[in-house]
Amino acid sequence: MKSKDFISIRDFAPQEIWHFLDVACQIKAHPQAYSSALKGKTLAMIFEKPSLRTRVSFDVGIEELGGHPLYLSPAEISLGKRESVYDVAKNLERMVQGIMIRTFAHDIAEQMAKHASVPVINGLTDYSHPCQALADYLTMLEVKGRLGGLKVAYIGDGNNVAHSLMFAGAQLGVEVWIATPPGYEPDGAAVAWAAERCVATHASCTITNDPVVAADRADVIYTDVWTSMGQEAEARTRREVFQPYQVNAGLFACAQPDAMFMHCLPAHRGDEVTDDVIDSSRSFVFQQAENRLHVQKAIMRELMGDGAIPEREKVPDSVLELVK
Ligand code: CP
Numbered sequence: 001m002k003s004k005d006f007i008s009i010r011d012f013a014p015q016e017i018w019h020f021l022d023v024a025c026q027i028k029a030h031p032q033a034y035s036s037a038l039k040g041k042t043l044a045m046i047f048e049k050p051s052l053r054t055r056v057s058f059d060v061g062i063e064e065l066g067g068h069p070l071y072l073s074p075a076e077i078s079l080g081k082r083e084s085v086y087d088v089a090k091n092l093e094r095m096v097q098g099i100m101i102r103t104f105a106h107d108i109a110e111q112m113a114k115h116a117s118v119p120v121i122n123g124l125t126d127y128s129h130p131c132q133a134l135a136d137y138l139t140m141l142e143v144k145g146r147l148g149g150l151k152v153a154y155i156g157d158g159n160n161v162a163h164s165l166m167f168a169g170a171q172l173g174v175e176v177w178i179a180t181p182p183g184y185e186p187d188g189a190a191v192a193w194a195a196e197r198c199v200a201t202h203a204s205c206t207i208t209n210d211p212v213v214a215a216d217r218a219d220v221i222y223t224d225v226w227t228s229m230g231q232e233a234e235a236r237t238r239r240e241v242f243q244p245y246q247v248n249a250g251l252f253a254c255a256q257p258d259a260m261f262m263h264c265l266p267a268h269r270g271d272e273v274t275d276d277v278i279d280s281s282r283s284f285v286f287q288q289a290e291n292r293l294h295v296q297k298a299i300m301r302e303l304m305g306d307g308a309i310p311e312r313e314k315v316p317d318s319v320l321e322l323v324k
């Protein structure tokens, strides 16, 4: 692996992304074979934002690999206020074998990875959600049986989920379309990175303000909340601006007749998606949620498994050795 951490899909080569997906598939098919893979290892889980799926899937995932989860709530650590990111990293690396972090500024996750000698996994930042993207593409593979040539249309906010979907799509040879209202497009540097990567992988990445053009004959229609965690003050404005981007029966009908609907969840039913779409037989949102468990087990196994973590300083067998 190029990186000791899992901070961004961009930090890996396409074959490494495929490897994570392959391991996830094997773990999903044969969970018992991996029940001791991380025996005795502890994953510290730092949450500065709420969660259902990330919390449960990492918690259950590390247990199923033979290890232990350690949940650290926002009030407990108070990253950067009670204690610096550097000091938190230097403390945790001496007691746990991996760190999962859900935080606001992406830079905090990067700093944690830089300072901690143990693997750090990004469980969502304002900028990206790489574990989600791996689960998304595993789900598409399971349902569609391929990724190459698939048209994936993400309709809504050019946010963290959109960024990771775009990065992973560019790595895996997918035709990704992102339709947002003007002013809510994905980050320019993120789009530029994806466009460059697409050249080598025969993928494509198109940004538009037209949801119908994006949805037209798409194999996958994907959406996310209009107001992400931390943006609550903008909720009213966003609700108005994003209305034309709602995934409803009309927009879903523009896609292929067998198109799948995806959503990272939590969903705000009646806003970004209507009940008839999210509850339809072509909605795979709960399979997608379950796949968080399998891909994260693969990530933890690859990054925290024996040999992946550098040895710490030699520890004497007896305190008497210290007083010689
Ligand atoms: N999709 C996702 O990350 O869900 P949570 O916010 O509930 O963890």
Ligand code: NVA
Binding pocket: 124, 159, 160, 161, 224, 225, 227, 228, 229, 264, 265, 266
């Ligand atoms: N974009 C959403 C994703 C939640 C999983 C948020 O950041 O709140």
